[in-house]
Amino acid sequence: DIVMTQTPLSLSVTPGQPASISCKSSQSLLHSDAKTYLYWYLQRPGQPPQLLIYEVSNRLSGVPDRFSGSGSGTDFTLKISRVEAEDVGVYYCMQSKQVPITFGQGTRLEIQ
Amino acid sequence: QLQLQESGPGLVKPSETLSLTCTVSGVSITSSSYYWGWIRQPPGKGLEWIGSIYYGGSTYYNPSLKSRVTISVDTSKNQFSLTLSSVTAADTSVYYCWVVIENTDYWGQGALVSVSS
Numbered sequence: 001d002i003v004m005t006q007t008p009l010s011l012s013v014t015p016g017q018p019a020s021i022s023c024k025s026s027q028s029l030l031h032s033d034a035k036t037y038l039y040w041y042l043q044r045p046g047q048p049p050q051l052l053i054y055e056v057s058n059r060l061s062g063v064p065d066r067f068s069g070s071g072s073g074t075d076f077t078l079k080i081s082r083v084e085a086e087d088v089g090v091y092y093c094m095q096s097k098q099v100p101i102t103f104g105q106g107t108r109l110e111i112q
Numbered sequence: 113q114l115q116l117q118e119s120g121p122g123l124v125k126p127s128e129t130l131s132l133t134c135t136v137s138g139v140s141i142t143s144s145s146y147y148w149g150w151i152r153q154p155p156g157k158g159l160e161w162i163g164s165i166y167y168g169g170s171t172y173y174n175p176s177l178k179s180r181v182t183i184s185v186d187t188s189k190n191q192f193s194l195t196l197s198s199v200t201a202a203d204t205s206v207y208y209c210w211v212v213i214e215n216t217d218y219w220g221q222g223a224l225v226s227v228s229s
Contacts, residue, residue, distance in 0.1 A: 001175075048208055048219035049159065060216060092159060100174040101161040 002027050002095050006104035014112045019080040021107045023093035028073045030097075037097040040069055040078045043106075044089040053078065085111055114138040116209045118223035124203075125229050130196040132223060134209030141190045142167050147212040150183060150194045152205035153222075160205075164212075165192065199227045 003026040013019045029036045038056045041049035051060055053069035056076060066081040080087060088111055093104040120132035134148075141148065149164030163173035165183045173181050180197045196203060206222040 048222055050219075051217050054215045058215065094159075099172045100176070101164075103159040103161070106158050 001100055002029070002098060002102050004093055004095055004102050004104040006091075006093060006107050008107060009105060010108045010110070012110050012112050013080075013083045015084060016082050019083050019087075019109060021078045021091050021093075023071075023076045023078070023104050025074045025076075025095055027097075029076075029095050030073060036072065037095055038069075038071070038076050039094045039096070040067075041092045041094060042087070042089050043092065047089075049092060083109070083111065087111075114211070114213075114218050116211065116218055116220035118207060118209050118220045120223060120225070122224060123226050123228060124199055126200055126227055127198055130194070130199050130203060130225055130227075132194045132207055132209075132225070133191050134193070134220060136190050136192070136211070141185055141192060142187055144168070145214070148183075148185070148192045149210045149212070151208045151210050151219075153208070154202075154205045155224075162194065162196075162207075164210075201227050203227050 005024045007022045011019055029038045036056050040053040042052055043049040052063050052067055053059055056071055057069045068079050070077050090106040090108050092106050095102055115137045117135045118132055124130045147164050147166055150162040152160050152162055161174055163181055163183050165171045171183055182195045185192045204227045206224050208222045209220040211218050
């Protein structure tokens with residue numbers, strides 16, 4: 001299995017300040033089709049996860065541009081340029097390069 | 113608009129079989145290239161992929177659960193289902209049904225299933 005390791009596990013951020021979450025995979029997520037199957041989700045309290053970013057750096061339609069994803073191979077980062085109150089929740093990275101699909105442990109973001 | 117809704121018993125006894133159904137609306141479950149699946153989340157914990165199925169027959173299961181899991185499709189009802197046998201307290205979770213369509217996905221609201229005598 002590909003192990004996904006997120007750091008930090010929790011973040012406390014003042015509104016308007018940036019935030020960054022790291023996700024490292026135990027194997028490269030670059031597929032032979034040249035795509036990198038790394039995704040970022042936000043799970044707000046009491047809700048199912050919501051996809052924010054697909055294939056490392058592509059924002060879903062409707063996701064604010066303060067969210068950005070970057071990285072390659074085994075090292076990936078989700079950045080929020082200016083945190084807002086609605087960004088509270090748990091962020092997960094996920095890989096679907098190979099079965100089983102695996103998730104990071106989650107990073108809890110709270111507002112100071 | 114595509115919607116998913118889980119249904120099934122909220123309480124299952126240890127050693128019995130958990131069965132959940134996901135009703136799909138807004139799209140046909142026979143649509144090609146759609147990847148239907150189940151993910152679970154124990155209370156207060158992270159996400160675990162259970163398995164997925166492509167319409168047309170290909171199924172993929174988490175090896176950690178493979179001997180106990182079956183995912184199937186009922187085209188007449190536009191539903192897909194999960195069965196998990198020989199459950200224990202460790203299977204207590206919110207179970208989500210999930211569909212991946214190209215570069216987006218949709219989730220059900222989740223169904224809490226508790227395993228207890």
